[in-house]
Amino acid sequence: MPAESSSHKRRNQWLILLVVVTNVIGNVALGHGMRQTGAIISASPLDYLHAFTNPWTVAGVVILAIWMISNLALLSRADLSFVLPVTASGYVLIALLGQFGLGERISAIRWIGIIAISMGVVLAEETPSRTTPPQPEEQP
């Protein structure tokens, strides 16, 4: 595999940022909306339509759709075994937002978790983003 160019790496880093931020905001909005809606246990998608009357749920779904598109774009450019750990930085972001944004207390064990995830992100970032042969470039 040829060495990764700096522009390829920079674009991947922007995509990773987009994937992480949309995943965090989308899940927080969705979780907030679902708690307001109440319990749903059903095999029928129709029963979930009621949840879509909640604006938080709708916002969460729209933001997670953006996450899906950006994640597919990232997976077209990088290995799954690279994408998985580097996008885990979202957990650190949620915990730090809770601590500094909402005043939640982070226990010592949670801090160890944050450090472990951060070390995992850094370790994965040091590997080449792609180890499989690239397909011909996609032209619009």
Add this chain to the structure above:
Amino acid sequence: MTGVRWALVGIIAAANTAGDVLNTAGMKRQGEVQDLSPRSVGHMIVRVFHNWYVLAGIGALTVSFFALLSLLSIAPVSFAIPATAISYALETFLAKHVLKEDVGARRWAAATLVAIGVVLLQW
């Protein structure tokens, strides 16, 4: 209700793993998205609708999504964490053996550290 919660955790882990592996296989066959301009992204989305791997992957992630909606309606977000931790190990294994990625010691260490960290965040 605890049994239902753990069944949902299992469904989320299995469907999420299948979805990510299928999406990666499909997007690698489709070719790299060069930039995030509206034209490029629009073209990628159109091609996705003809890509059976990605369609199956999105189907699996949809199952995972509805299972997550159910879980979030009866349990706190932290209850979904074990499903995520299992997925990290399983997906890294499948990335090596199915997607044929070069998963060396660093990537295994990264996936393991993240999975441990995700579990510790529950405390």
